[in-house]
Amino acid sequence: xxxxxxxEERVSLTPRDLRKEITDINSVLLEKLSSRLENxxxxxxxxxxxxxxxxxxxxxxxxxxxFTGDVVFHLQAEGxxxxxxxxxxxxxxxxxxxxxxxxxSYQDAINIILPRDLHIGNEEFESVEIGQTVxxxxxxxxxxxxxxxxxxxxxxxxxxxxVAAATEEEAxxxEEEAxxxEEExxxxxxxxxxxxxEEEEEVAPAAAPAAVAPAAVTAPANPNVIEFYSKKPExxxxxxxxxxPFSLD
Numbered sequence: 001x002x003x004x005x006x007x008e009e010r011v012s013l014t015p016r017d018l019r020k021e022i023t024d025i026n027s028v029l030l031e032k033l034s035s036r037l038e039n040x041x042x043x044x045x046x047x048x049x050x051x052x053x054x055x056x057x058x059x060x061x062x063x064x065x066x067f068t069g070d071v072v073f074h075l076q077a078e079g080x081x082x083x084x085x086x087x088x089x090x091x092x093x094x095x096x097x098x099x100x101x102x103x104x105s106y107q108d109a110i111n112i113i114l115p116r117d118l119h120i121g122n123e124e125f126e127s128v129e130i131g132q133t134v135x136x137x138x139x140x141x142x143x144x145x146x147x148x149x150x151x152x153x154x155x156x157x158x159x160x161x162x163v164a165a166a167t168e169e170e171a172x173x174x175e176e177e178a179x180x181x182e183e184e185x186x187x188x189x190x191x192x193x194x195x196x197x198e199e200e201e202e203v204a205p206a207a208a209p210a211a212v213a214p215a216a217v218t219a220p221a222n223p224n225v226i227e228f229y230s231k232k233p234e235x236x237x238x239x240x241x242x243x244x245p246f247s248l249d
Contacts, residue, residue, distance in 0.1 A: 001088050005044035005081040007052075009033055012063065012070040029073055030054045037079070041147040045083025046109040052079040082109050084152065088138040091160050094130050102156070104134060105149075112136055112154045118243055121233040125156045133160040 011032050022028055030052065039049045055078055060071040084090070092112055096103035101116035102125075114136060119125040128134060134156060141152040228235035236242055 001084045001090070002048075002080055002082055004078050005042070005047075006055075007033075007037065007042070007044075007075075007077045007079065009036070009075050009077070010072060011036075011075055012068075012072050013060070015069045018071070025060075026054055026057065029057060029075060030077070033075060033077060039148075041143040041145060041150060042081070043145055045081040046143070046150050048080040048082060048109070052077050082107075082150065084110060084138045084141055084150070086139055086141075089135060089157065090138070091133050091135050094128055094132050094134060097128065097130055102128060102134075104136060104154075108149065110138075110141075110150045110152055112138065112152045114154055114156050117231075117241075119156055120231050120236065122156065124159060128156075128159060131162065133162050134158065135160050 011029050013028065013032075017028065017032075033054075034050075034052050037047045038052060040047065055076040057076070058074040060073050063070045063072050090106055090110075092104035092106040092110070094102055094104050099116065101119070102114040104112045104114065106112065114125075116125075135158045136154040137157055138152050138154050141150050143150040226235055226238070228238040237244070
């Protein structure tokens, strides 16, 4: 998951930069490169803070055509990058938990959604509290250049340790307000999204008051009928919303 990546970048020193006292041009160039690349996503993955190292640079030349007065350098540098492939198992801290599932963070570099609909019947998953460290398996990840973190969808494996005491502000936040941001919900798998839609359809009618006949009689269960639902452990594989992964070719 963590590897060394090579970067080839074009860095300019502006007249404002050149007005300062410069004792080491390489340090100035590395500082500007670090502010551009570190602690965010590049084309290689998330660049870890304070890991860039300058390998080589060109001679500086004055930028032509634009008359900016900038001195341009071409740099080669290397740095540590995080980019988890599918199947990676790591330990992350739970930062949110609500009716949609859990939202965990690994070193503030990889944020992972654990949909509740993919863990139905898992009592250990339900017992997890905010602040605990859990072991998760990455299923799919996505990021774009300059994103502040990699967004992944994963599966819960086990509780590792610890429960952090919630602050008063965290305790006062309603469950609805602690929901995962809209752009992050899109990363949830199609199966999880479909199951969530089914849950909303079920809950919505129940929220409205309905008159119930006092003498209502329930028909006896038919032993020849198999009842199934995506949120019940027994026969849930018969539901249209059952998450059934498959491989093509």
